[in-house]
Amino acid sequence: MVWLEIIALNIAMFFLQIASGGYLTNLLAFVPANALSAPWTIVTSLFLHANPMHLFFNMWALFVFGPLLEKTIGRAKFIALYLISGIVGNAGFALFYPATTAGIGASGAIYGLIGALAAIMPNLMILVFFLPM
Secondary structure (H helix, E strand, O other): OHHHHHHHHHHHHHHHHHHOOOHHHHHHOEOHHHOOOOOOHHHHHHHOOOOHHHHHHHHHHHHHHHHHHHHHHOHHHHHHHHHHHHHHHHHHHHHHOOOOOOEOOOHHHHHHHHHHHHHHOOOOOOEEOOEEO
């Protein structure tokens, strides 16, 4: 259940961000202008969040969609899809935001997972606030 491990890692990182007083966030956030001097941030930023609500909604989506997708495509492909989607999300961030703006969060990775699930199972019905979609 790698989806659960990712949730645990994101929660642990959030508490470390708080405990470090912002130091960890500054070290691991993706800043496009620093991409060549700090290339790890294109991945590490996927495990950071700005506030509890940001963390909650990203992890809630992972909790809802992760189990089915991981069961369908397997652990290794799920990890690869999560990371690649997050990296692509950061590339998109770099295109649309000032180069000195820091980007954090798993949203790009989450959108990639949801998009893959929609492509694999286009007729899957889900309930959103008790309404079928």
